[in-house]
Amino acid sequence: xxxxxxxxxxxxxxxxxVVFAADQKQMSVTVKETPVRxxxxxxxxxxxxxxxxxxxxxxxxPAGSKSWIKVRGPDGKLQGWVSLSALQDKMIVLxxxxxxxxxxxxxxxxxxxxxxxxxxxxxxxxxxxxxDYTWVDRMQRIxxxxxxxxxxxxxxxxxxxxxGAQ
Amino acid sequence: MKSLIRPLPVLFILGVMGxxxxxxxxxxxxxxxxxxxxxxxxxxxxxxxxxxxxTPEQEYYIGRAxxxxxxxxxxxxxxxxxxxxxxxxxxxxxxxxxxxxxxxxYHFLIMDSDEINAFAAPGGLILVTRGLxxxxxxxxxxxxxxxxxxxxxxxxxxxxxxxxxxxxxxVEAGVNAGVQVAGSxxxxxxTGVFKDSINDITxxxxxSGYSRGQELEADQMxxxxxRKAGYDPQAFDEMLKVMKSKLKPGGADFAKTHPxxxxxxxxxxxxxxxxxxxxxxxxxxxxxxxxxxxxLGAI
Numbered sequence: 001x002x003x004x005x006x007x008x009x010x011x012x013x014x015x016x017x018v019v020f021a022a023d024q025k026q027m028s029v030t031v032k033e034t035p036v037r038x039x040x041x042x043x044x045x046x047x048x049x050x051x052x053x054x055x056x057x058x059x060x061x062p063a064g065s066k067s068w069i070k071v072r073g074p075d076g077k078l079q080g081w082v083s084l085s086a087l088q089d090k091m092i093v094l095x096x097x098x099x100x101x102x103x104x105x106x107x108x109x110x111x112x113x114x115x116x117x118x119x120x121x122x123x124x125x126x127x128x129x130x131x132d133y134t135w136v137d138r139m140q141r142i143x144x145x146x147x148x149x150x151x152x153x154x155x156x157x158x159x160x161x162x163x164g165a166q
Numbered sequence: 167m168k169s170l171i172r173p174l175p176v177l178f179i180l181g182v183m184g185x186x187x188x189x190x191x192x193x194x195x196x197x198x199x200x201x202x203x204x205x206x207x208x209x210x211x212x213x214x215x216x217x218x219x220x221t222p223e224q225e226y227y228i229g230r231a232x233x234x235x236x237x238x239x240x241x242x243x244x245x246x247x248x249x250x251x252x253x254x255x256x257x258x259x260x261x262x263x264x265x266x267x268x269x270x271x272y273h274f275l276i277m278d279s280d281e282i283n284a285f286a287a288p289g290g291l292i293l294v295t296r297g298l299x300x301x302x303x304x305x306x307x308x309x310x311x312x313x314x315x316x317x318x319x320x321x322x323x324x325x326x327x328x329x330x331x332x333x334x335x336x337v338e339a340g341v342n343a344g345v346q347v348a349g350s351x352x353x354x355x356x357t358g359v360f361k362d363s364i365n366d367i368t369x370x371x372x373x374s375g376y377s378r379g380q381e382l383e384a385d386q387m388x389x390x391x392x393r394k395a396g397y398d399p400q401a402f403d404e405m406l407k408v409m410k411s412k413l414k415p416g417g418a419d420f421a422k423t424h425p426x427x428x429x430x431x432x433x434x435x436x437x438x439x440x441x442x443x444x445x446x447x448x449x450x451x452x453x454x455x456x457x458x459x460x461x462l463g464a465i
Contacts, residue, residue, distance in 0.1 A: 030222045031269045042261045052223070052269075086267040092221075116336075117224040117360050122231065124357040125364075131234045135242050139233075139275040139291065142249065144257045152254045156305070156457070157450025159396040161261035 025058040027071070027087040035146075036080035040068035042161040043150050048078040053092040056082070067162055220325055222269035222289070229270070229289030231364045232324065236285050236293060236371065243278035243296055251461030252276060255305065256292060256312045262394040263313075263387075265320040272316065276465075281419040282409060284311065285371045286318035288325050297419070299465045301408045305454040306392075306401030308462065313388035313395075313402075320387065323380045327370035328363045335359045375423030382425070382433050389437055398444040399434075406431045 029050045037044030040062075050056065050073055059079065060070035069087065072079045126133065153161065220228070243249075256274040260266050272290035277283070279295040286292050292315045302308040318324065336359045370376065376384075389399040410427035413420060424430075446454075 031267050031271075032226075034267055042266065083267050085265050116221075116356070117227045117363075119227070120353060121357050121360050122227050124353055125231060125360055131231065131238060133230065133234045135237045135275065136230050136234045136291065138242075139273045140230075140270060142253050142273055144254050148254055149258060149261075152258055155450070155453050157396060157447050157453070158258060159262070159394060161258070161266075161395075 026055050026091075027058060027069075027089055028092045029054040029056065029082075029086055030088045030092070031086045034082055034086035036071070036073065036078055036082055038080055040065070040070075040081040040162070042083070043146075043153065044081060046146060047080045048073065050078075050082065050086075055091065056087070225322075225325060226269040226289045228325070228360075228363060228367070229287040229291050231360070232287040232367050232371070233285070233291040233293065235364060235368045236287070237275075237277075240293075241278040243276040245276075247461045248276055248465060249274075251457065252294070252299075252308070252312065255308060256316065259309060259313050259391055259395055260290070260316050262391045263316055263320050268319065272319070274312065281417070282413055282421075283419040283423075284315050286315040286324065287371075288319065288322065288367070290316075290319050292316070292319070295419075296465050297412075298409075299462055301405055301412060302462070303408075304401065305458040306397045307405040307408075308458065309392055309395065309397045310388060310399075310402040310405045313391040314384050316391065317384035317387035318376070318380075321380070321383060323376050323384070324367050324371070326380075327367045327376070329366050332359055332363045332366065335362070371423070373423070378425045378429070382430065385430055385434055386437060389434065393441075393444060396444060396446065398446070399438060399441070400443060403431060403434050403438060406434065 029052055031052065033049050033051050035046040036048045036050060038047055039045070050071075054074050056071035056073055058069060059072055062068075067084055068081050069084050070080065071082050071087075125131070152158075252274045257272055260272045268290040270289055270291075272292065274292045274294070276299065277293055277295045280297040281295050282297045282301060284292070284294040284298050292312065294311060294315065298311060299308065302311060336356070375381075385402070389402055392399045392402060406427050409420065410431065413427065415421060
């Protein structure tokens with residue numbers, strides 16, 4: 001009898017966990033990578049990084065906050081604040097199904113299959129040889145570090161950047 | 167049978183035009199609801215609506231191609247201090263916008279040209295000429311220039327320049343694409359649609375310009391970004407007045423692609439009228455002016 005009670009209790013705990021998990025809203029990262037911060041500010045300490053298509057669990061969104069949301073990363077450990085501009089509700093699926101594998105495409109090609117204007121389209125476009133991406137690649141390698149940004153903002157007397165123009 | 171066939175274009179476009187997205191109330195649900203309606207026209211409408219939801223990743227690849235096309239006929243100005251300065255200033259300003267993060271981030275490049283010109287490619291690749299930067303004489307007025315370009319990115323004006331006809335073509339390409347294997351007819355067809363879309367945007371940026379409404383909208387958003395950042399938006403008005411004095415009628419630059427500066431000045435002054443000035447501590451003001459002079463004083 002005692003064992004039955006224990007089993008029922010265990011089932012109830014599990015069921016509660018499932019209901020709780022189902023209640024927790026999730027979002028997807030829509031940018032190549034985005035920092036997870038200790039505070040809801042672009043100058044907040046960086047705790048880690050999330051990557052494109054990562055699914056995050058929403059932990060907190062303060063009432064009235066349109067710019068920041070507290071999340072837990074897919075590893076279950078990384079927790080912190082992310083700019084809402086880097087997230088969307090819809091799930092992003094990076095890889096195509098196994099039916100495409102059966103068609104004999106290589107792994108890389110399958111990963112890119114059916115995703116519209118993407119790297120494979122760019123490669124095809126570049127192959128025509130009419131457009132040079134040298135300067136585009138060079139400008140995209142220009143990185144402003146968090147320290148540079150913080151110094152520029154603080155020394156120039158700019159406002160604390162919380163995001164959102166409206 | 168027909169009822170089974172009708173939703174197919176919608177399903178294809180979801181495959182063609184973006185990473186598969188799943189979730190309540192998404193495009194798939196919306197499109198299928200319309201597609202189940204007997205009207206073919208409504209189905210096409212749904213395809214077009216769905217296809218206009220370009221993902222940030224696709225916007226990134228479109229923006230790269232647009233910037234590459236613009237730079238194909240223009241020389242970059244690679245002076246390090248100037249490039250670093252507009253990047254840290256531009257990146258800072260983007261944090262006060264409604265879209266502080268894009269797929270590949272904001273990046274800024276100066277073009278070695280006396281033209282008064284700038285181009286905001288989708289996704290955040292922003293190109294400004296030395297001629298335009300010479301319309302500024304302070305960090306605030308450079309901020310005005312960059313905030314206007316960032317606003318075009320935030321408002322996705324570049325993507326809106328893509329002709330609706332491209333989406334119908336994209337559906338057709340999607341039907342033929344299958345797996346995007348290099349050199350396959352489907353991928354070539356999709357690349358053709360990509361190329362046409364890039365041409366639409368580049369032609370708008372270089373030749374026809376955005377609509378007057380879009381330019382004024384970007385001006386208004388720039389004023390908000392500046393104020394939020396702590397730059398006096400009055401500097402936007404000052405920059406436009408210098409631009410007005412320098413623009414030559416018939417020029418192939420902003421004279422061709424932007425509304426008359428006086429129209430913009432009138433709209434900006436109407437907004438600024440009655441708004442309090444942004445006060446800046448003198449030490450911060452000195453820092454701003456010193457770093458502006460060091461980076462762009464000889465632009």
